[in-house]
Amino acid sequence: MTNFAVWFEIPVSDIERAAKFYSTVFEQELEINDYEGRRFATFTLGREGVGGSLNQCEGFDPGDKGPLIYLTAGDDLTPAMNRVEAAGGKLLTPKTDLGGGFGFYAMFNDTEGNTLALHSSN
Secondary structure, three states, X not given: OOOOOXXXXXXXXXXXXXXXXXXXXXXXXXXXXXXXXXXXXXXXXXXXXXXXXXXEOOOOOOOOOOOOOEEEOOOOHHHHHHHHHHOOOEEOOOOEEOOXXXXXXXXXXXXXXXXXXXXXXX
C-alpha cells in the first residue's frame, strides 16, 4: 500500500462554478460528466497517487464540517494561494510551516463552502 487514502470526492452544489474554481486554482481543466443522476468532474494527475473528483448529486452537500483534505499545490504554495481568492474562494490561514520537514499548508474555503487545505514542500 503506497497511499492510505485512494480516492476523494468533494461535494458541490454548482458543478460548473466549482469546476471553474478548481481549474483556476490548480491550472488544470476539469471535464464535467453525467452518470446515473450524478454530475462530476475528475482531477487527472495520471494513474499514480490519489485521485478524486467534484460531485454534484442529491444528498451529498458541501460544507465546512467533516474531514480536511490536503490538495497538492506543487513545489510552492504561494501561487496557488493567490489563485484561490482570484477564483472566488477565501483563504482561512496564512502559509504555515508544518514543521519537521513536512512542508507547508494553507486552509481555504472553495466557492461551494467546503474547507480544504493546500500543501507544498516549500
